[in-house]
Amino acid sequence: MKSQITNALSDFFFEYETPRQVLVRNRRVGVVCRIIQLGVLAYIIGWVFIYEKGYQSTDTAVSSVYTKMKGVGYTSMNGTERVWDVADYVFPSQGSSSFVVMTNYIITEGQAMGKCPELPGKHNCSSDADCEGGRYRREMTGACVNSTKTCEVLAWCPVENDHNIPDPPLLISAENYTLFIKNSVTFPLFGVTRSNLVEGVDTSYIRTCLYHPKDAPLCPIFRLGDIVQQSGFSIENIAKEGGAIGIVVDWTCNFDVDVKHCKPKYNFHGLYGHPDEKDKVKASVGYNFRYAKHYIENGIQKRTLLKVFGIRFDIIVQSLARKFDIIPTLTAIGSGVGIFGVATVVCDLVLLYLLPKREFYKNMKFKHTDSHTQEPDSEACSTETGESKK
Known part of the structure; x- marks a missing residue:
């Protein structure tokens, strides 16, 4: 019993088993096998490693956005001249990543609480x-x-009469306002912090630059008219009843190269505005809201009501950083090696079920045993026993 256990342990630790392979000389099956293997290889190299960057780990950024508007508007209604600055036409005024710039309005002055006809x-x-x-x-x-x-x-x-919206918009001059965007991102996994004020974007550059997709793609100062145009709207239409535009700051970075190459790209998307340009829904066109300025006159509380039509800007930070990592690299290689087994499965199906000589290939691939047939060692032992009896 002890020797049997010792032999079993010896076989387990010191022997190696390998599957038996049958070499099939068949042109059609060989061509199918190589085509499948080349396809798998192209998928692993082209898609997994080159396109999807399967050898890198990824991380998204924690982001902060600060905005600042500049510009002055002028209106003249019924002999009343007004000058509108940032404190008047930007809502809210704290410099958040989502804000509204007023481009048109309906004003109702001298309202007091009381009874009046509709x-x-x-x-x-x-x-x-x-x-x-x-x-x-x-x-x-x-x-x-x-x-x-x-x-x-x-x-x-x-009561307010908002039936007639001013046309042309009262603050069409908003197209000449400028928007300053300051954005900082941090990639926690890689310990990298970047700002859209990258190398070369210093104080002297900011004072003179204006964003242009080709000539000045890194300038953080944008003209509102250019933003509207690149989003697909026209300033005349969206300024009348308002709308919404998304400004996407795209941080797609590869940290296998120098960090200074990690720079933002700006994209502009019209979300909703004039129905003849982008919107399919004709109801509830544009963007508007109301706000009131209260005051006391002769001991009576009064207010000036404004129905504001404006362009809502939503600044969206989109980020994806990559860097080489041995773990995803080995995972991608291992999954690719496993996919190579598809060629064997397909070729076995062709050999065993489709080719004219499939029975021959089955006999070569599989070895059948009969449990009722006496083992050769037993036959030899019984023969020797018979001879010894003689």
């Missing part, structure tokens, strides 16, 4: 019975004003 065409009435309270968005008093034939409401009076 606008003509809204909530028409012929008697007080047509003005029951709580039926509409404004609180009705239940009275019908004969002069306008509209219901009386409790609201900020006079």
Whole structure:
């Protein structure tokens, strides 16, 4: 018993088993096998290693964006001249990555809380019975004003009339405003921090540069008219009723080379605006909101209401950094070697089921045994025993 255990352990540690292979000389099967192997090799080298960079590990960045607008607008309505600066036309004013630049507006001045008739065409009435309270968005008093034939409401009076949007836009000069973008990114996995103020973009350069996709692709100062144009909109159409534009800061970096080659690329995408240019949905066109400036006049609280039409800018940071790593490299190589087994499987199917000599190949590939046949060693032993008896 002890010798059997020793032999078993010796066989386990000191013997090596390898599968038996059959060499098949067949041109068609050989060509199929080589074509499949070349295809797998092209996939591993071309797709996995060259295109997908399977030998590198990846990381995305933690990002921060700061923005700053510059420019002055001028309007003249009904003899009233106004100058609009950054504090007036940018919402919010904290320099966030998402903000609105006002390009058009409807102003209603001197509103005070009280009772006044609704606008003509809204909530028409012929008697007080047509003005029951709580039926509409404004609180009705239940009275019908004969002069306008509209219901009386409790609201900020006079009520806003936003039927006619100014055309051309009042602040079409917004196309000459400039936007400064400051963006910092950190790739935690690789311990790399970069800013869009890369090498060569210093104070003197920023004072004179203006972004251009070919002439000045790294300049962080953008003219709003150029942004709108490169997004696919026209400033005249989107400025009237507003819209939205996405500014993508793309950080695609390869840290197998010097870090200074990691630089941002800027792309501009029109999200929604004028329906004749990009939008398919005709309802709820543009972008607008309201805000009010409250004040006290002769002891009465009043407000100036503005319905603002503007361009919403969303700055989106897109990042992907790569660097050589032995772990994904070995993983990619191992998976590629495993895929080579597809050629063997396909060729075996062709040999065993499609070729005219498939029975011959089956006999060569598989060795069949009969459990009822006496083993050769047993036959020899019994022969020797018989001879000894003689």
